[in-house]
Amino acid sequence: MLIRRPADVVPSEITSKSLFEQRRRFLKLAAAGAALSVLPAVAPRRAWSAEKLAAVVPSAYKVDEPLTPYESVTGYNNFYEFGTGKGDPARYAGSLHTRPWTVSVEGACEKPGRYDVDELIKGLAVEERIYRLRCVEAWSMVIPWNGVPLGKVLQRLQPTAAAKYVEFVTLHDPQQMPGQRIPVLEWPYREGLRMDEALHPLTLLAVGVYGEVLPNQNGAPLRLVVPWKYGFKSVKSIVAIRFSETLPPTSWNLAAPDEYGFYANVNPEVDHPRWSQRRERRIGEWLKRDTLPFNGYAEQVASLYSGMDLRRFF
Ligand SMILES: Nc1nc2c(c(=O)[nH]1)N[C@H]1C(S)=C(S)[C@@H](COP(=O)(O)O)O[C@H]1N2
Ligand SMILES: [Mo]
Numbered sequence: 522m523l524i525r526r527p528a529d530v531v532p533s534e535i536t537s538k539s540l541f542e543q544r545r546r547f548l549k550l551a552a553a554g555a556a557l558s559v560l561p562a563v564a565p566r567r568a569w570s571a572e573k574l575a576a577v578v579p580s581a582y583k584v585d586e587p588l589t590p591y592e593s594v595t596g597y598n599n600f601y602e603f604g605t606g607k608g609d610p611a612r613y614a615g616s617l618h619t620r621p622w623t624v625s626v627e628g629a630c631e632k633p634g635r636y637d638v639d640e641l642i643k644g645l646a647v648e649e650r651i652y653r654l655r656c657v658e659a660w661s662m663v664i665p666w667n668g669v670p671l672g673k674v675l676q677r678l679q680p681t682a683a684a685k686y687v688e689f690v691t692l693h694d695p696q697q698m699p700g701q702r703i704p705v706l707e708w709p710y711r712e713g714l715r716m717d718e719a720l721h722p723l724t725l726l727a728v729g730v731y732g733e734v735l736p737n738q739n740g741a742p743l744r745l746v747v748p749w750k751y752g753f754k755s756v757k758s759i760v761a762i763r764f765s766e767t768l769p770p771t772s773w774n775l776a777a778p779d780e781y782g783f784y785a786n787v788n789p790e791v792d793h794p795r796w797s798q799r800r801e802r803r804i805g806e807w808l809k810r811d812t813l814p815f816n817g818y819a820e821q822v823a824s825l826y827s828g829m830d831l832r833r834f835f
Pocket of ligand 2: 599657753
C-alpha cells in the first residue's frame, strides 16, 4: 500500500484523526524498513523451490494477454510479513517453513478440525488459471496460477446454514516472518469473503504458479486468489479457515476503513481517497491502461452485487 508521508498532508487536515492515523502508520512503516535492514536472523537467500507440480490440468479460465515474466511475479510482491518493500518478500521469505503445514478449519461447518495442507486439497485437480491480479496501488500482472477452486474445498468441509462468510488467517510467527515484529498491521493478516463470493468458480486456492510449487514470497503453501478484487483480498500462507455468521474483520479495513473496504471489488469508478483507480500500470509496460470494472470479470461476477451501492460497499 502507498502510505502518504505526513509532509504531504495539507494544513486543513491538521486537526483530523486521519492525519494522526496516517502519521502513526508512516512511523510504523519507517520503523519496519529500519528494523528489517538490521535483522541478522534472516540472512538473505534465494530459498524458493523450483519444484514442478506433479500434475496440472488446463482450465477454461484464462485471459488472453501476455504473461507477466516469472521474475516479476516472484520478485515484485506485497507480503508485509517480510517487509514493506516490493523486493523484501523475495529476499526474506526463505525463513518460512511451508511443510509440514496445518490448516485449522473452524466455525459453522460439519467438518471442523486440523488438516494437513495436502490432505485438505487431496484428490482435487490442480488447474492452471491465467488471471489478472490488480493491486489497489494501481499496478497489475497477468499470472498463470495453479490451484483448486476454493468452493470445492469448502464444500468438503460442509458449511452449515449459519455460514454467511468465510474468514482466512495468515500464519502468525515473528520468528519465521520478521516483518511481524513491527506493528505495521494488526497481525496476523486476515481476510474474508461473503459465502457466495467464496463459492464462486473463479475463486481459487493457489498452491503453485508457472507450473511450480508456490515460492514463499507468493504465499506458500496455500493462498487465495480472487481475481475480480484488489490484490489485498488474496491472503497468503493461510493457516485458518473460519466459517462465520457475521462479517469478519479484515486487516486493511481495520488499518484504514475509509481507504480499504471489505468488498474491495476492482472499480475504476470509485477512487481511493488518495489516488484514482481509473488506470493501472501492467508490470513490464510503460503506458498505463484502463482499469476494467471487476478487473474484467464483470460478466461472471457483477450479478453477485446486484442492488448494492458499490460506492458505499467499496
Ligand atoms: N498475508 C498477506 N497476504 C497478502 C499480502 C500481505 O501483505 N500479507 N499482500 C496482499 C497484496 S496487497 C497483494 S497485491 C497480493 C500480492 O500477491 P503476489 O505477491 O503473489 O502477486 O498479496 C496480498 N496478500
Ligand atoms: Mo495490493
